[in-house]
Structures are given as structure tokens and as C-alpha cells.
Amino acid sequence: MNxxxxxxxxxxxxxxxxxxxxxxxxxxxxxxPTVPTVCCVNDLGDECALRExxxxxxxxxxxxxxxxxxxxxxxxxxxxxxxxxxxxxxRWNLRCGGTVIVESGGAFAGHPHYGRHRHSLxxxxxxxxxxxxxxxxxxxxxxxxxxxxLTWPLPAAVRDFSRVVPVADQPGDVIAWAGDVPVGLVRRxxxxxxxxxxxxLGPALWAGDQQARRWLHQVIAS
Amino acid sequence: xxxxxxxxxxxxDWGFERGLDLIKQAGYDGVELWLGDMPWFQxxxxxxxxxxxxxxxxxxxxxVSNVSTGLHWDAPLSARDPAVRAKATRIVERQIEAAxxxxxxxxxxxxxxxxxxxxxxxxxxxxxxxxxALAPTAARAGVKIGCENCNSEQRFLLSPREFWExxxxxxxxAVGIHLDVGNIHDTGFAEQWIEIHGPRITRIHLKDVLxxxxxxxxxxxYTNLFLGDNxxxxxxxxLTKVGYDGWLVAEMEARYRFAPDQQFYDxxxxxxxxxxxxx
Numbered sequence: 001m002n003x004x005x006x007x008x009x010x011x012x013x014x015x016x017x018x019x020x021x022x023x024x025x026x027x028x029x030x031x032x033p034t035v036p037t038v039c040c041v042n043d044l045g046d047e048c049a050l051r052e053x054x055x056x057x058x059x060x061x062x063x064x065x066x067x068x069x070x071x072x073x074x075x076x077x078x079x080x081x082x083x084x085x086x087x088x089x090x091r092w093n094l095r096c097g098g099t100v101i102v103e104s105g106g107a108f109a110g111h112p113h114y115g116r117h118r119h120s121l122x123x124x125x126x127x128x129x130x131x132x133x134x135x136x137x138x139x140x141x142x143x144x145x146x147x148x149x150l151t152w153p154l155p156a157a158v159r160d161f162s163r164v165v166p167v168a169d170q171p172g173d174v175i176a177w178a179g180d181v182p183v184g185l186v187r188r189x190x191x192x193x194x195x196x197x198x199x200x201l202g203p204a205l206w207a208g209d210q211q212a213r214r215w216l217h218q219v220i221a222s
Numbered sequence: 223x224x225x226x227x228x229x230x231x232x233x234x235d236w237g238f239e240r241g242l243d244l245i246k247q248a249g250y251d252g253v254e255l256w257l258g259d260m261p262w263f264q265x266x267x268x269x270x271x272x273x274x275x276x277x278x279x280x281x282x283x284x285x286v287s288n289v290s291t292g293l294h295w296d297a298p299l300s301a302r303d304p305a306v307r308a309k310a311t312r313i314v315e316r317q318i319e320a321a322x323x324x325x326x327x328x329x330x331x332x333x334x335x336x337x338x339x340x341x342x343x344x345x346x347x348x349x350x351x352x353x354x355a356l357a358p359t360a361a362r363a364g365v366k367i368g369c370e371n372c373n374s375e376q377r378f379l380l381s382p383r384e385f386w387e388x389x390x391x392x393x394x395x396a397v398g399i400h401l402d403v404g405n406i407h408d409t410g411f412a413e414q415w416i417e418i419h420g421p422r423i424t425r426i427h428l429k430d431v432l433x434x435x436x437x438x439x440x441x442x443x444y445t446n447l448f449l450g451d452n453x454x455x456x457x458x459x460x461l462t463k464v465g466y467d468g469w470l471v472a473e474m475e476a477r478y479r480f481a482p483d484q485q486f487y488d489x490x491x492x493x494x495x496x497x498x499x500x501x
Contacts, residue, residue, distance in 0.1 A: 052347070052348065108303050136339050146338065161302060162303075162339055203302070207341070207343035208343060
């Protein structure tokens with residue numbers, strides 16, 4: 001899939017996602033996807049801003065070696081900055097019906113790195129994001145609720161990571177909110193599913209957050 | 223046991239050498255140097271100037287007991303921002319380098335800082351990982367990293383058992399505990415911390431604590447030795463029980479308003495009484 005085809009598939013992404021924004025899933029359903037799934041946590045090296053996020057996903061993805069003739073693939077890019085180098089690979093996996101999770105590492109990256117992050121998302125994945133928001137600045141001593149609310153594929157509350165990358169208004173469905181700031185998006189692309197997280201989930205996985213783990217398992221099973 | 227006091231107790235307008243003379247005259251064996259606290263020992267201080275500090279300490283008839291720092295309150299190893307964590311790591315590395323140059327084998331690190339923003343679970347993981355990574359450097363230098371129990375201020379590792387498990391997770395003999403007997407406040411008893419940690423104690427900070435007061439306004443929860451609520455006979459007995467024979471380092475938060483040099487003498491005599499068990 002080249003960029004042009006990718007653009008067309010994004011524009012045509014009108015197939016609704018099942019059960020968006022509702023439905024809790026029972027624990028028994030979360031143990032393992034019914035279709036064998038291969039999860040690949042991709043370490044982007046210098047283009048990964050959060051090493052602990054890689055560790056978090058590596059600790060949380062289910063180990064499910066392909067046992068039949070068919071299996072699903074889930075590709076995860078933790079703490080991603082510039083995704084130019086993996087854009088083609090992501091598009092190919094989406095075309096093959098895989099799920100791709102791109103977790104932003106841009107919030108702590110500083111201006112030049114964030115600029116490249118934003119530009120590469122736009123060029124490679126047609127994702128539009130806004131400037132990072134510091135959730136904790138300006139609040140003074142006022143107590144705040146320090147959670148990001150994830151709504152799809154199941155509701156989950158995960159600690160915010162101080163700064164978030166908001167998603168702009170664009171095709172797809174918002175699946176995560178930090179207060180009133182949209183920070184996550186899911187979009188059908190061709191036969192696959194693209195998930196963008198503007199708030200890191202990996203550190204919460206690394207720290208043992210069970211809701212974060214259940215959320216990830218459910219995305220993998222979806 | 224040997225006794226020391228921090229160079230950050232030296233009155234601001236005295237200068238390093240005059241302060242060392244006072245420390246020697248008051249009867250201390252050594253001085254604790256605080257990286258970042260005083261103008262003579264900063265992150266920008268060159269290796270040559272660090273060696274010059276050692277020469278001045280030796281000229282005063284003292285040795286350096288350990289290298290401490292308060293810089294991690296602003297740049298903790300547990301920060302979310304990777305750039306801040308890198309800075310925190312560099313501070314520890316510089317402490318290790320300086321300790322070698324100063325001829326001592328222990329540093330103090332405030333390992334993590336739990337806040338409303340950065341939760342306990344993250345702080346724990348990051349501190350374990352950071353200390354695991356730093357431990358080989360410390361071991362090669364022959365230096366022990368002592369994580370201080372700043373219980374209330376850190377909101378981290380609040381019980382001795384929890385601290386024990388933390389050190390187990392770090393799992394390196396180059397990392398231990400710099401035990402402050404005044405920092406436990408009303409969450410426990412210093413003598414029990416001493417007994418539990420025993421051989422893992424790298425240094426001991428001495429101060430007394432007014433458990434009923436809490437930290438509010440300009441009234442410090444800390445006070446001078448024997449004025450507070452610590453059970454000093456029990457602390458002395460616990461030190462004997464675990465065989466601690468290392469440095470006792472005075473860390474007074476409350477300062478004398480007048481005759482500041484007198485605090486050095488009074489504290490030294492109090493430590494002598496503690497060591498002698500005349501309590």
C-alpha cells in the first residue's frame with residue numbers, strides 16, 4: 001500500500017467499530033484472543049522516546065505462538081517519535097488486516113523532535129495531532145483527577161503521564177480522553193485497525209496497572 | 223564509630239576552610255560534603271578542584287565521610303521526563319566520581335519522589351531500574367550507594383520492610399540504605415529500621431524528631447539530638463546489636479539562631495554521649 005492508496009483507504013474508512021465506547025468485557029474473555037495472535041512490540045531505537053514503555057508492552061503482551069493456519073497480527077510502536085522509517089511497514093500490516101498501535105512519545109520530546117513526530121504521522125499515517133498539553137501546569141495546588149479515560153474496546157482508567165499529545169478532528173473515533181482533551185484515536189484502515197495513543201500506556205503496563213493490561217489484551221483480541 | 227557533620231552546616235559567610243577548622247575543633251573526625259549545596263562543591267566543580275577540596279579537608283585533620291546531595295529533589299531518578307532522569311543519573315555518577323577523588327566509599331541518594339502527579343508504582347519501577355544500572359559503576363569505583371529514607375518528604379518506602387524489599391529488588395550489594403534516624407517521624411521507630419537493615423546500612427544521619435509537630439510553617443519537625451522523641455538508648459542498643467561501627471553524620475535541620483558555631487560543639491558532645499552509651 002503506497003501513501004496514495006493509504007489516503008484513499010482512510011477516506012473510505014466508514015465501517016463502524018463494534019461496541020465503541022461501551023461494554024465491559026468479562027475477565028474470562030480477556031485471557032487470550034480466540035484467534036491465535038502474534039504480537040510484535042517494535043523498539044524504534046533512537047525514535048523511541050520512552051524506553052520503559054517498550055518494557056511495559058513487552059511485559060504485558062500475551063504469548064500466543066501461531067498454532068493454526070490463520071493468525072492475527074498486532075504491531076505495537078511504543079513511545080514513537082518519527083515513524084517515517086516504519087511507515088511502509090505499518091501500512092502493509094494494516095492492508096493485511098493487522099492491528100497497529102502507535103503510542104506517542106512526542107509529549108516529552110521537545111520542539112524539534114515533536115515537529116518530526118507530528119510531520120511523520122501526517123505524512124505516513126494521515127494522522128493529525130496538536131501541540132502537547134501539560135496536564136499539570138497551571139493547576140497550582142488544585143487537586144485534579146489524574147486519569148485518562150479509555151473508552152474502546154472497553155472502558156479503562158489509566159494514570160495520565162503528565163503531558164499528552166491531543167488528536168485533531170479527523171476520520172476515526174476518539175477512544176481516550178484526558179479531561180476534555182481527546183488523546184486517542186482508532187481508525188479502520190483497509191482491512192486493518194490503526195490505534196493512536198497520544199498518552200503513553202506503556203509506563204502504566206510496566207508499573208503493573210491491571211486495567212491498562214486488560215485494555216491492551218482486549219485491543220489485541222478485538 | 224566515627225562522627226561527622228555536613229559542610230552545609232557551615233555558616234554561609236564562613237567559607238570552606240574556616241568551617242573545616244570549626245568542625246575539627248568541635249571534635250569531629252570527618253565532614254560530609256553536599257554536592258550542589260555549597261559554592262565550593264557544585265556539578266561544575268572540576269576534578270582538580272575536587273582534589274583540592276580533599277587536600278583542604280586533610281589539612282584540617284579530617285577525612286570526607288561521604289558525598290551527599292539534595293539535587294535529586296529537583297531532578298529525581300523517578301522523573302517521567304527522560305531528560306530529567308538523565309540529569310539525575312549524571313548527578314549520581316558525579317557523586318561516585320567525586321567520592322573516589324575524595325577518598326570515601328559512600329554516597330547518599332534520594333532515590334525517588336512520589337507526588338500527586340507521579341504515582342508510587344512508577345516511582346518504584348524507575349528507581350529499581352536506575353539503581354540496577356548505576357550499581358555496577360559504583361561497585362567498580364568501590365563506592366556504595368546509600369538510598370536515604372526520606373519517608374515523609376519522599377512519600378516512598380515508608381516502612382523498613384518495604385525498604386528491605388526494594389533493596390532486594392535492586393539486588394546489588396553496592397546499593398544499601400543511608401539511614402536517617404530522624405526521618406522516620408511517627409511512621410515507626412528508628413531502632414527497628416537499624417535492626418532490620420543492619421549490614422545494608424552505608425551511613426547514619428543523626429537528628430532528633432518532634433513526632434507531634436509535623437511539618438508546618440517555619441516550625442521544623444526536626445530538632446537537635448536528645449530534644450525530640452527518638453528513643454536514643456534503644457537506637458544505641460540496636461547499633462550495638464547489628465554491629466554498626468561506621469560513620470554517624472549529624473544532619474541538623476534546625477539551626478541555632480545565635481552563636482551558630484555552638485551547635486557544632488553541642489552536637490559533637492551529644493554524639494559522644496550516644497557512642498559511649500551515657501544516656
